[in-house]
Amino acid sequence: MNSNLKSDFDFKIIHYRTDLGGKISLKRIFDLVSQIKKIKPDIVHFTGLQLSGFHIAVACKLAGVKNNILTIRGTSWDMLEFNPIKKILVSFIFEPLTMILCSKFYSNSKYTSSKFLMKLFNYKSLGWIYNFPPVEDFSKPLISYRKEWKLSKTDVIAVSVGRINREKGYHVLAKSISRLSDKKNLKFIIVGDGTYLEEMKKILSNQYKSKQVLFLGYRSDINSILRESDFFILPTLHETLSLALLEASKNSLAMIGSDTGGVPEIIKHQKNGLLVPPGNDKVLTEAIEFLSMHHGTRKKFGEYAKKRVDKYFSNEKIENQLRQLYLNEYLK
Incomplete structure (x- = not known):
């Protein structure tokens, strides 16, 4: 403890x-x-x-x-x-x-x-x-990964961290990413392992080859990855309370999450993020596209996310x- x-x-x-x-x-x-x-x-x-x-x-x-x-x-x-x-x-x-x-x-x-x-x-x-909330380890220096990932400062990074399985909605996110393959400056970082990971890689093989999607597997440097990102996605089909959303909030990220379970207790729609119907890849795609295009909204949502997590969590x-x-x- x-x-x-x-x-x-x-x-x-x-x-x-x-x-x-x-x-x-x-x-x-x-x-x-x-x-x-x-x-x-x-x-x-x-x-x-x-x-x-x-x-x-x-x-x-x-x-x-x-x-x-x-x-x-x-x-x-x-x-x-x-x-x-x-x-x-x-x-x-x-x-x-x-x-x-x-x-x-x-x-x-x-x-x-x-x-x-x-x-x-x-x-x-x-x-x-x-x-x-997840422990913030400031003893380790934050690492800048954009150069390693070969991403420019103008690229918008959407990140998702979790168990990569269907229960967490990653098959839904895969459909949304496929819909957004023409958005060349929009990049997706997928962090974690799970039963759906290999299938997701196959579905997004073209996006992976074009460097629009990066699969990082399990990582212990989540704070550094989140600090490099522009917004967070939780496509889950059910959730009691998401530690990943709390971690994203701690790092002042705007969020997109499924309107299910305990997610709305963290994400307040249009205040610190956007809530979307679970399993609906069309609405999820629209939310991702919206945040990718509006820097000011992302910044406002991220600031409120940090204030809210510090107050209630x-x-x-x-x-x-x-x-x-x-x-x-x-x-x-």
């Missing part, structure tokens, strides 16, 4: 071992029980539903933990690329059991807190607390919310 909360609380890490079997693992549960009993925590705070949350919730019960707080960042039912049978089992059996076993929970966005499962267990809800605000939550649970 890299926050000022360390000065108020003694945090200990419980290791969730994935090498102790797949699916439901009694070995994993008893390993978690053993760790918890050694630590003797006043509160166990864990993240996630699905099977990982179920394992930890059961272990807390067996270890006699009275206060265990669950952070929910989405449910299995929201996942598009998920085995249908496993989705049904996890959604209707294991996730409700996790909710029964936890003492309290909070969601990572207003959107997540409105889901049916959360409403069903509303009597345990602590509302929502946003995720910490600041480390200080989230730390205060968690501090109060821990004290309330400990003192009750």
Whole structure:
């Protein structure tokens, strides 16, 4: 936990071992029980539903933990690329059991807190607390990449960072990029790996050859890449709360995002970015073309994005919310 909360609380890490079997693992549960009993925590705070949350919730019960707080960042039912049978089992059996076993929970966005499962267990809800924004590492010097990428100062760079799969809408973005192949000064930077990456490269092979699209794969120097860019694109089909959008906001970038899930809690339409219908490549194309042509709008959106993320998603605000939550649970 890299926050000022360390000065108020003694945090200990419980290791969730994935090498102790797949699916439901009694070995994993008893390993978690053993760790918890050694630590003797006043509160166990864990993240996630699905099977990982179920394992930890059961272990807390067996270890006699009275206060265990669950952070929910989405449910299995929201996942598009998920085995249908496993989705049904996890959604209707294991996730409700996790909710029964936890003492309290909070969601990572207003959107997540409105889901049916959360409403069903509303009597345990602590509302929502946003995720910490990505840590800004200023110890590393920012690198200028335009020369390396062979891009001119007049080129407009649209960047997208994430897991490159269909669930995140990269097949939609690929269609939009294809529509914009005649915009020679508009360049696209795609950062990340995923199941759709190779297919996306094939679809955009001509744009890749002409240097209109660059695929950078996984990178650890995201801030440098964002600082070189002119606006950010999140084409996702569903999202509870996007850390990528928070990172873009920290770097004063105008944004285009799908009007779904928790995205509108970060992007305010026509203020710090543009919201588009998820899965609609035509409207996404129009939004990209609009921002690429209007430098003043990009600058205005980017400035508001930075102000908004600093106000509503600041480390200080989230730390205060968690501090109060821990004290309330400990003192009750």
